[in-house]
Amino acid sequence: xxxxxxxxxxxxxxxxxxxxxxxxxxxxxxxxxxxxxxxxxxxxxxxxxxxxxxxxxxxxxxxxxxxxxxxxxxxxxxxxxxxxxxxxxxxxxxxxxxxxxxxxxxxxxxxxxxxxxxxxxxxxx
Numbered sequence: 001x002x003x004x005x006x007x008x009x010x011x012x013x014x015x016x017x018x019x020x021x022x023x024x025x026x027x028x029x030x031x032x033x034x035x036x037x038x039x040x041x042x043x044x045x046x047x048x049x050x051x052x053x054x055x056x057x058x059x060x061x062x063x064x065x066x067x068x069x070x071x072x073x074x075x076x077x078x079x080x081x082x083x084x085x086x087x088x089x090x091x092x093x094x095x096x097x098x099x100x101x102x103x104x105x106x107x108x109x110x111x112x113x114x115x116x117x118x119x120x121x122x123x124x125x
Contacts, residue, residue, distance in 0.1 A: 008071035009037035009088075016066050025064040030090055030104055031055070037072035038086040038108035045076055045084060046112035047123055053083065054109040062103045068092045071100065082119040083111045 010033060018029045035052055042050040064070055074088040087107045091100040114120035 006073045006075070009040050009074050011069060011071045014064050014066055014068045014070060014092075019066050023066050025066070025068070025070075027058070027060055027104075030060075030064065030070070031058065031106070033070070033072055034058075034088045034090055034104075034106060035108060037074050038088050038110060041074050041076060042084055042086055042108075042110040042112075045079070045122065046110075046120075048120060049113045050110040051113055052108055053111050056107040058104050058106045060104050062092065062101055064090075064092050064103055065094075067095050069095065070103070077107065079122055081121055083109055084122065085109050 012033055014025045018025050020026060039050055039052065069092070071091050071093070072088055073091065074086050076084050077087045078085045085107050087105065089105040090103050092103050093100045112120045112122050
């Protein structure tokens with residue numbers, strides 16, 4: 001994914017409550033925000049409610065510290081009849097710097113849901 005071509009789906013500031021005693025942000029905090037970013041994009045594509053069905057493995061490349069701005073970028077990489085795969089990358093920027101660094105990435109599988117809370121077909125396009 002070329003980050004320069006995309007706007008972030010969401011952007012967050014890592015806060016002290018999100019960190020361990022050493023000041024490093026919990027991996028679960030990153031994963032939760034990545035899931036939120038994936039669902040935001042998938043909801044627009046499905047034009048309906050979506051649920052997360054699976055997440056492929058995550059590797060943490062760099063730590064995120066309290067005060068870092070974390071941007072979450074994503075794109076739909078494939079679609080099926082009721083589901084889609086959304087690839088999400090998390091990039092951090094130190095408060096005083098302009099340069100961003102990728103900290104992790106994962107592919108989320110999300111399923112479109114109908115009003116009956118059962119899988120629903122994705123709309124065309």
